[in-house]
Amino acid sequence: MAAKKTASKKAASKKTTSKKTSGKKPIELYYWPTPNGWKISIMLEECGLPYKVKGVNIGTGAQFKPAFLKISPNNRMPGIIDPSGPGGKPISVFESGAILQYLARKTGKFYGKTERERVAADEWLFWQMGGLGPMAGQANHFRLYAPAMTKKKIPYAIDRYTNEVNRLFGVMDKRLKKNKYLAGDKYTIADMACWGWVLPAERLGQDLKSFKGLHRWFKEVSDRPAVQAGFHAGAELRTTGIEQNSKDAAKARKILFGQKAKK
Numbered sequence: 511m512a513a514k515k516t517a518s519k520k521a522a523s524k525k526t527t528s529k530k531t532s533g534k535k536p537i538e539l540y541y542w543p544t545p546n547g548w549k550i551s552i553m554l555e556e557c558g559l560p561y562k563v564k565g566v567n568i569g570t571g572a573q574f575k576p577a578f579l580k581i582s583p584n585n586r587m588p589g590i591i592d593p594s595g596p597g598g599k600p601i602s603v604f605e606s607g608a609i610l611q612y613l614a615r616k617t618g619k620f621y622g623k624t625e626r627e628r629v630a631a632d633e634w635l636f637w638q639m640g641g642l643g644p645m646a647g648q649a650n651h652f653r654l655y656a657p658a659m660t661k662k663k664i665p666y667a668i669d670r671y672t673n674e675v676n677r678l679f680g681v682m683d684k685r686l687k688k689n690k691y692l693a694g695d696k697y698t699i700a701d702m703a704c705w706g707w708v709l710p711a712e713r714l715g716q717d718l719k720s721f722k723g724l725h726r727w728f729k730e731v732s733d734r735p736a737v738q739a740g741f742h743a744g745a746e747l748r749t750t751g752i753e754q755n756s757k758d759a760a761k762a763r764k765i766l767f768g769q770k771a772k773k
C-alpha cells in the first residue's frame with residue numbers, strides 16, 4: 511500500500527502517547543487502528559493537538575466495557591474525551607463525523623472559513639459517513655470476513671458491495687478530476703474521512719490506478735506527514751487481521767459479527 515511505502519521512520523516509531531502537552535491535559539482518543547480510527551488520529555495530528563491513545567481492542571470486546579459505553583453508547587470506536595471542552599469543562603464525543611466536526615470547530619481548522627466552504631466539506635463528510643464507509647465495510651465483510659466465518663462465498667453480496675464501492679470511487683474520481691480536494695481547493699475533514707477507505711482499494715476489489723483523479727488525490731494526501739503519523743498511531747496495538755486463520759481472529763469474528771440488542 512502506498513501509505514506504508516511512504517511512511518516516515520519518525521512516524522513509524524511513534525509511541526501510543528503523542529506529543530507533550532503545554533500544561534493542558536491531552537485529548538483522550540479511544541481508538542483502534544482502522545479506517546474509522548485513523549480519521550481522528552489524522553485530524554489530531556493535522557491540528558497539532560496533544561492526544562493520548564487509549565486502545566479499545568474491538569477484537570476482544572473492549573467496546574462493551576461500561577466505561578467505554580458511557581463515551582460511545584453504540585459500542586463502536588472512535589470516541590474522544592476532551593478535558594478542555596466547551597466552557598473549559600470535559601466533553602466526550604462519539605461518531606467519527608461528529609468528532610471531526612467538533613475538532614474542526616474547536617480549532618477553526620480544515621473546515622473552511624465561509625458557509626459555502628463548510629457546506630461543501632459537510633456534503634463530502636456525510637457522503638463518506640453514509641456511503642463510502644458503510645459500503646466499503648460491507649464489501650470488506652463479504653469479500654474477506656464472511657468466507658472466513660462460514661467457509662463459503664456469497665457471490666451476490668460480494669458483487670453488490672464491490673460494485674457499490676466501484677460506483678462510489680467513480681463519484682470521487684469525477685470530483686477529484688476537477689477539484690484538488692473533495693470540498694474544493696482546500697484540504698478538509700472530508701479528505702481525512704475518506705482517505706482510510708481508499709487505502710484498502712485492492713482488498714475492496716478496486717484498481718485505484720484506473721481512477722486517475724482519485725489516485726492523484728490519494729498519493730497527495732498519503733504524502734502529508736500528519737496523515738502518515740495518524741495512520742501509524744497505535745499501529746502496534748493490532749497484531750492480527752480479523753480474516754486470518756488463527757484462534758484470536760476466530761474469537762474476534764465471534765465478538766464482532768452477529769451482535770444483537772442488549773437490553
Ligand SMILES: N[C@@H](CCC(=O)N[C@@H](CS)C(=O)NCC(=O)O)C(=O)O
Binds near residue numbers: 544546547585587588
Ligand atoms: N459510524 C461509526 C462507525 C465506527 C465503527 O464501525 N467502528 C468499528 C471499527 S472500524 C468498531 O468499533 N467496531 C466494534 C464492533 O463492531 O463491535 C463512526 O464513524 O464512528
